[in-house]
Amino acid sequence: MGETPHRSADAGTGGTRVTEGHPWPAGASARVAEAPVSTRTPGGPGLGGGAALPTARRFGAERAFRGLTLAAGGFVLVVIAAIAVFLIAKAVPALQANTESFWTFEGWFPNDAQPKFGIGALAFGTVLTATLALLVAVPIALGIALYLSHYAPRRVGTSLGFLIDLLAAVPSVVFGLWGREIFLNPVRDFSTWLNTYFGWIPIFGGDGPFGRSILLGSLVLAIMVLPIVTSLSREVFLQTPTANEEAALALGATRWEMIRTAVLPYGRPGILAAVMLGLGRALGETIALAMTLGITFNISFNLIESGGNSIAANIANTFGEANETGRGALIASGLVLFAITLIVNITARAIIYRRREFTESAA
Amino acid sequence: MTTTLTSHRPRPPAQPPTLRARRLPKWLPPAVALGALLVAAAIVYGAGIGGPVLVVVVGALLYLVGLFAAANAVEGRRSARNRTWSALIHSAFVLAVLPLASVVWTLVTKGLERFDVNFFLTSMNNIGARDPQGGAYHAIVGTLIQVGIAALITIPIGILCAIYVVEYGRGRFAFAIRFFVDVMTGIPSIVSGLFVLAFWVLVVSPYFSSTGRPGFSGFAAALALSVLMLPTVVRSTEEMLRLVPAPLREGAYALGVPKWKTILRVVLPTALPGIVTGVMLAIARAAGETAPVLLVAGGGAAINFNPFENNQSSLALFVYQQAGDASRYAPARAWTAALTLVALVLVLTVAAKLLARRNRLGR
Structure with missing residues (x-):
């Protein structure tokens, strides 16, 4: 040179x-x-x-800085590896001490001399509450997001959007407290009403007591997830190119037709990402569920009778009196929860990446 | 020209005198709403199946059906669909605002009950079930110490890691770091608590404590919180660094500035407002976490300034514990602590959002 x-x-x-x-x-x-x-x-x-x-000098500031950032990057990998190693190391002895099947046994007695515990009912409750919460929250959240981005006057939309963003930051323990002290009564009345008139449907059957049920838990979860999904999808809707919207309107589309043909297709990957983030939150939610569910250990589709449980809520509730094996059992259940959220996340990311390619190539 | 044309071809008398399509008169939707409510009241009270809430629900459904029918008859199907969807979106907004407003309202009214000097200057030490006093001083101290340590750990590592990924990282290693940061984003808070329990509390802490036995500590909680904060900080910093225009970097290189100095003096200051916003949002989220603190900090009733020894509480944990407490004075304490926590989180969030608005890079 x-x-x-x-x-x-x-x-x-x-x-x-x-x-x-x-x-x-x-x-x-x-x-x-x-x-x-x-x-x-x-x-x-x-x-x-x-x-x-x-x-390039062999030992210069450049090398040192590069090495520092490299170390920080490697640290993330170390942490992930440590999480896997330590959780598995603590879970395995407890799993070996388990005298019942970890996957099918319905109950949680890891502190006994003959430890018996199973993840089935807990995992079922986790997935059920999260799914129900999303079924309730997502349509409403999308409705609000559309209202804020395309129906409300601009000024109302931005200020309410800011409020929704703030609500998304409210800690879950506050929602749990509200669900337990305030929301319990209307939900109990609603459950009794459902039981009276729709008791012939199995999910609304049973003969009480009602109240601290899967229904309450998932509704509180839904209210908690609502601001998160709303604020993310509102941002996505706002990013729709104005040209697309105006083109649709110029062709004589009504406002709903404009939303259906221009806004929703453009925002689909973003909506999916928002929903998946909400699902992740709902699956891992601990305290709000620990404060609202009625803690039982059976698999039941009944939504309104007191009961229900989830992996995270069970950890929070039974951690206090857990002994060595008990802690190991809880850690094993935490691993299962981690696996579930991991599967959800990876699926979501795969879908989003593929969708994004489609929309970009189409554009 | 036009006059001759129109004079030669008069309009057929069947067509409306204007170009606009026929529209529903303004008074019709409210009339439909009123009619729907009346019919709903007649049905509900006639059959004796519920109260005013059910009247409103049934009335809303009837209104949607009636509006669709009326608009369909007068304006045609497309417009009818438009009106129905618009009504649905507005009702989604109302439906969601009700519980969220209830959360905020209860939080403020119930929280102000004990919002006095005593609450902020006393701990729960020696407070029995019948004492109306007691406060959250120890919990506030705990929250500040834990979040502070977590931020001290996370911010340098997170920013350095993001710098590596954006500026230096190439190939498989950088891809692995990005992937695992994504994985870390999905870790439920309770799992990070379990990890620190298995790693720090049970394995490492016996070597440091004076008794040689595993013990809870505020530092363990800080570790758990930093596991939760790290991916958020890395992702937001990464996004901000990518937004820094390449000509800025190239300009610095052209002036002969080494890469590390370019990053520290040009890239980081440009991205700083965005990075600070991301960090503050991460801190706000960590401050509201209950589950990890519950598992590894123990949550004592006394004031403890030492994060490395003995139990420490936090505001979120305080709310959870007081909510489960049998004392009749506990709920008031729980609500006030919740209000304090929300105020803390919201101040951080609002500051972060305001800072984000001043960000020159934009989104």
Whole structure:
């Protein structure tokens, strides 16, 4: 790299000094970088001047900084590996001590002399409450997001959107407290009403007591997830290109037709991402469920009778009196929860990436 | 020209005198609503199956059906659909605002009950079931210490990791880091609590404590919170660094500034407002977490300024514990603590959002 200028410079001066001026063999570029100036003819102007760039030093600030960032990046991998290793190491002895099947046994007695515990009912409750919560929350959240982005006056939309963003930051323990102290009564009345008139449907059957049920838990979850899904999908809807919307309106579309043909297709990956984030939140939610569910250990589709449980709520509730095996059992259940959320996340990401490719190639 | 045309071809008398399609008169939708409510009241009270809430629900359904029928008859199907969807979207908004407003209303009214000096200057030490006093001083101290330590751990690591991924990382290793940061985003808070329990509390802490036995501590809670904060910080920083225009970097390189100095002096300051916003949102979320603190901090009743030894409480944990407490004074304490927690979180969130608005990079 540093070779050409010298050769041309010396060539310009001409004469026998071309060969004399090169004390090193041609092609030994490593030394070019060190002494380009000294080789110039004293007095004569260097024609193609400029020093070569300094080569990288072996122990410079650049290397140190790069190594620092690399270490920070590697730290993330170390943490993930540590999480897997420590959780598995603590879970395995408890699983070996289990005298019943971990997958099918309905009950949680890991602290007994003959530890018996099973994940089935807990995992079922986790998935059921999260699914119900999303079934309730997503349509309403999308409705609000559309209202804020396309129906409400601009000023009302932005200020209410800001409020919704703030509500998304409210800690879950507050929703749990509200669900337990305030929301319980209307839900209990509603459950009794459902039981009276729709008791012939199995999910609304049973003969009480009602109240601290799957229904209450999933409704509280839904109310908690609602602001999160709303604020994400509102942002997506706002990003719809104005040209698309105006084109639809110019073709004579009504407002709903414009939303259906321009806004929703454009926002589909974003909506999906928002829903999946909400699902992740709902699956991992601990405290709101621990405060509202009525803690039983059976698999039942009955929504309104007191009962229900989830993996995270069970950890929070039974952690206090857990012994060595009990803690191991809870850690094992935590691993299962982690696996469930991981599967959901990876599926979501795969879908989003594929969708994004589609929409981009179509655009 | 036009006058001659119109004079030669008069309009057929069947067509309306204007170009506009026929529209529902303004008074019709409210009339339909009123009619629907009356019919609903007649049905509900006639059959004796419920109260005013059911009247409103049935009335809303009847209104949707009636509006669709009326608009369909007068304006045609497309417009009818438009009106129905518009009504649905507005009702979704009302439906969601009710519980959220109830949460905020209860939080403020019940929270102000004990919002006095005593609450912020006393702990729960020696407070029995019959004492109306007691406060959250120890919990506030715990929250601030834990979140502070977590931020101290997370911010440098997170920003360095993001710098590696954006500026240096190439190939498989960088891809692995990005992937596992995504995975970490999905870790439920309770699982991070379990990890710190298995790693720090049960395995490492015996070497540090004076008694040689595993013990809960505020530092363990800080570790759990930083596991939760790390992916958020990395992702938001990464996004912000990617937004820094490439010409800024190239300009610095052209002036001969080494890469590490370019990053520290040019890239980071440009992205700083966005990074601070992301960090503050992460801190706000961590401050509201209950589950990890419940598992690893223990939650004592006394004031403890030392994060490395003995139990420590936190505001979120305080809310959870007081909500489950049998004392008749506990709910008031729980609500006030919840109000304090929400105020803390909201101040952080609002500040972060305001800062984000001033961000020159934009989104």
